[in-house]
Amino acid sequence: MENSIQIVHWAAARGNAPSRFSTETAQAVRAFHHSFPEYASTPLVRLKELATHLGVAELYVKDESKRFGLNAFKVLGGSWCIGRYIAKKLDIQLEELTYKRLTSPETRSALAGLTFVTATDGNHGRGIAWTAARLGVSSVVYMPKGSARERLENIRSLGAKAEITPWNYDDTVRYASRQAEEQGWVLIQDTSWEGYEEIPGWIMEGYTTLALETAEQLGGVRPTHLFLQAGVGAMAGAVAGFFTSLYGKDRPIITVVEPHNANCMFCTAQAGDGKLHSVTGDLNTIMAGLACGEPCTIAWDILGSCAQNFLSVPDYVAAKGMRVLGNPLGSDPRIISGESGAVTTGLTAEIMGRDDLASLREQLNLGQNSVILCISTEGDTDRENYRSIVWDGKYPSYPSV
Numbered sequence: 001m002e003n004s005i006q007i008v009h010w011a012a013a014r015g016n017a018p019s020r021f022s023t024e025t026a027q028a029v030r031a032f033h034h035s036f037p038e039y040a041s042t043p044l045v046r047l048k049e050l051a052t053h054l055g056v057a058e059l060y061v062k063d064e065s066k067r068f069g070l071n072a073f074k075v076l077g078g079s080w081c082i083g084r085y086i087a088k089k090l091d092i093q094l095e096e097l098t099y100k101r102l103t104s105p106e107t108r109s110a111l112a113g114l115t116f117v118t119a120t121d122g123n124h125g126r127g128i129a130w131t132a133a134r135l136g137v138s139s140v141v142y143m144p145k146g147s148a149r150e151r152l153e154n155i156r157s158l159g160a161k162a163e164i165t166p167w168n169y170d171d172t173v174r175y176a177s178r179q180a181e182e183q184g185w186v187l188i189q190d191t192s193w194e195g196y197e198e199i200p201g202w203i204m205e206g207y208t209t210l211a212l213e214t215a216e217q218l219g220g221v222r223p224t225h226l227f228l229q230a231g232v233g234a235m236a237g238a239v240a241g242f243f244t245s246l247y248g249k250d251r252p253i254i255t256v257v258e259p260h261n262a263n264c265m266f267c268t269a270q271a272g273d274g275k276l277h278s279v280t281g282d283l284n285t286i287m288a289g290l291a292c293g294e295p296c297t298i299a300w301d302i303l304g305s306c307a308q309n310f311l312s313v314p315d316y317v318a319a320k321g322m323r324v325l326g327n328p329l330g331s332d333p334r335i336i337s338g339e340s341g342a343v344t345t346g347l348t349a350e351i352m353g354r355d356d357l358a359s360l361r362e363q364l365n366l367g368q369n370s371v372i373l374c375i376s377t378e379g380d381t382d383r384e385n386y387r388s389i390v391w392d393g394k395y396p397s398y399p400s401v
Helices: 024-033 050-052 077-092 105-110 123-135 149-156 169-183 198-206 209-220 232-248 264-271 295-304 317-328 339-353 355-363 383-390
Strands: 006-009 044-046 060-062 115-119 140-143 160-165 225-229 253-259 307-311 370-375
Touching: 006 225, 006 264, 006 355, 024 077, 024 198, 024 232, 044 209, 050 060, 050 339, 060 209, 060 307, 060 339, 077 105, 077 123, 077 198, 077 383, 105 140, 115 123, 115 169, 123 149, 140 169, 169 383, 198 232, 198 295, 209 232, 209 370, 225 232, 225 339, 232 253, 232 295, 253 264, 253 295, 253 317, 253 339, 264 307, 307 317, 307 339, 317 339, 317 370, 317 383, 339 355, 339 370, 339 383
Parallel strands: 060 370, 115 140, 140 160, 225 253, 225 370, 253 307
Antiparallel strands: 006 307, 044 060
């Protein structure tokens, strides 16, 4: 399994999506994000020459490295969630939930002494720290062992108290949860478990802004295939839910992609026994943003209904995507995409470019009429590692077969 791409075809997919990920919800969320001075839609890049090279009709990539100057999409979920929490705490109507209202002297005074705490591989914590700083409240961020120093310092530079723990991601989440209880802090975590679902649900709603932008940017083009990377599955669940709600029975073929060493969604689908399955250990992968071993319960409920395929992939697939996006063909625009952001484009290039993966192409129904949508969830948030992969060839494109 180490060097191969594994697939579970999920026959149980029914194509149902909860109403909370509807177009109407996404419009309310986007209106909130639009009220921030830094808001702008991130680009949807059409890679026409790459699509031709790979033998598909179209390949689109949503470039989230341009989001709020933070080089990743995660701030969408964190900011909306914090906004919803404050609105509930202060009895603010959702239509009045704006950046101006949240940063008013009256609101700042009412929030005095409030502290948000979270665990993160980097991007989520940076979004929480950024939002907390904008609102004038405190934030504490814990990161799992092996986290890049650059990601830690990016969070600290926003005024958060941040440190790297000696544990993996899931144990770090448990530590953050205990600290919230002991210190009276508010836990803002993008994964859910029994008894902790409201806040993760709000975070997932926040991600529908990028989905709504993408649908509008596509115009009349309907994707036939949607590839979504998953850590705990929050982003994948939100976007899958949105596009399933938007297109109904004509929704794209939705495929969830995870690294081998942190493939909890894949393992859950593979078991097929109605239970969630976790991955333990160090969760070692270059895809730091996807290095999560325990699935988000809300996300699985959606993906188990909407996704047709679950793929587990080796790290070289992400490395391939970083190189492909960073070194475009012809007039295609360049996209600087980090390890977690590039994996779905790398997967597309691998599947369409290798004769030995012809059976996988058939299983995914990929061919010359395919219109593929991928989301590059982050830019070079760990620049040293980005250069070692793209410049120095760390992780070969693929091993000998």
